[in-house]
Amino acid sequence: MGAFIFFILFLVFTFQGSIIKVNCANYQATGSCGTGPHINYPFQIKGQQTQYEAIHGFELLCKDNITTIHFPSYGDLVVKSISYDSKKIDLLDPRNCSHGVFLNLDLSNTPFQYYYFLKNYSYLNCSTNLSPRFIEVPCLSGSTYHVYTVDPALNVPSSCEIVKTVAIPFEYSAYVSDNSLGLRLTWDLPESEDSKTLNQTRDSHKARYIVLGFSICVFLLATLISIKIHGSTRNCHHKEGQLLQSMGDF
Numbered sequence: 310m311g312a313f314i315f316f317i318l319f320l321v322f323t324f325q326g327s328i329i330k331v332n333c334a335n336y337q338a339t340g341s342c343g344t345g346p347h348i349n350y351p352f353q354i355k356g357q358q359t360q361y362e363a364i365h366g367f368e369l370l371c372k373d374n375i376t377t378i379h380f381p382s383y384g385d386l387v388v389k390s391i392s393y394d395s396k397k398i399d400l401l402d403p404r405n406c407s408h409g410v411f412l413n414l415d416l417s418n419t420p421f422q423y424y425y426f427l428k429n430y431s432y433l434n435c436s437t438n439l440s441p442r443f444i445e446v447p448c449l450s451g452s453t454y455h456v457y458t459v460d461p462a463l464n465v466p467s468s469c470e471i472v473k474t475v476a477i478p479f480e481y482s483a484y485v486s487d488n489s490l491g492l493r494l495t496w497d498l499p500e501s502e503d504s505k506t507l508n509q510t511r512d513s514h515k516a517r518y519i520v521l522g523f524s525i526c527v528f529l530l531a532t533l534i535s536i537k538i539h540g541s542t543r544n545c546h547h548k549e550g551q552l553l554q555s556m557g558d559f
């Protein structure tokens with residue numbers, strides 16, 4: 310009997326284990342590029358096989374062992390790391406000009422948003438240097454023009470024209486010039502993907518309950534049968550005893 314219960318428990322655990330495995334398969338590492346981050350759902354490296362369909366906007370490229378993501382509004386950015394739990398993707402600009410990225414990157418038709426709180430700034434393109442309290446963005450400036458990020462409320466000096474006013478994580482500062490600063494995005498899955506994940510979770514819960522219910526039924530049945538067998542053997546003993554006794558009476 311003990312062996313039988315053990316067998317049932319064993320069945321339950323293996324069944325549950327396989328369900329969990331199937332359930333997790335979608336979220337396990339599905340690839341990588343060079344020594345870059347592990348690429349899991351919802352991302353996918355173009356050309357690499359995965360168990361899920363490519364989702365628009367989450368396709369990455371592997372170029373010379375470097376993981377990159379392409380934005381039509383800007384070009385390629387390097388994928389430095391991805392945090393799947395907190396939905397963060399850290400990028401860096403191969404051109405070392407994050408304020409150039411902020412100026413041009415249009416995330417409106419992508420699943421991405423900046424991870425940071427944004428504030429509007431105006432990019433000014435000036436033919437002369439402004440006062441030293443403004444710091445020009447070196448990677449956007451040339452020898453004959455100077456680009457600044459300023460508060461949109463500022464009166465625009467006559468030597469400048471507004472290139473664009475755009476919501477960005479921060480204005481330019483020489484102290485925080487870095488090719489990755491501010492290039493942290495977060496994402497939202499398309500609605501169809503969300504419902505797919507929900508359905509999957511629901512299905513796996515359903516499957517788990519079915520297995521559990523089935524196991525309990527088998528267990529109860531086994532207990533009942535064993536009680537019956539025990540009972541009937543006891544009955545047999547009892548009858549045997551009666552029989553012997555009645556024989557002794559003779």
Ligand SMILES: *[C@@H]1O[C@H](CO)[C@@H](O)[C@H](O)[C@H]1NC(C)=O
Pocket residue numbers: 343373374
């Ligand atoms: C990419 O990396 C692999 C091994 O990590 C190496 O064999 C291959 O030559 C590399 N390719 C390029 C284009 O650097």
Ligand SMILES: *[C@@H]1O[C@H](CO)[C@@H](O)[C@H](O)[C@H]1NC(C)=O
Pocket residue numbers: 403404405488
């Ligand atoms: C970007 O900066 C890194 C160091 O921060 C440097 O190694 C690299 O050559 C720079 N790239 C460009 C295109 O300027």
Ligand SMILES: *[C@@H]1O[C@H](CO)[C@@H](O)[C@H](O)[C@H]1NC(C)=O
Pocket residue numbers: 427428429475476
């Ligand atoms: C930036 O300005 C635009 C237009 O004035 C406005 O619609 C938007 O809400 C502003 N964004 C932020 C982050 O302040």
Ligand SMILES: *[C@@H]1O[C@H](CO)[C@@H](O)[C@H](O)[C@H]1NC(C)=O
Pocket residue numbers: 434435449454456472
């Ligand atoms: C600033 O103006 C110069 C010429 O006037 C132009 O070549 C340059 O592309 C402009 N820069 C930006 C960021 O608009």
Ligand SMILES: *[C@@H]1O[C@H](CO)[C@@H](O)[C@H](O)[C@H]1NC(C)=O
Pocket residue numbers: 501502504505508
């Ligand atoms: C999820 O389930 C609902 C109803 O159960 C269905 O309408 C929907 O199409 C499913 N979504 C996916 C992506 O399978």
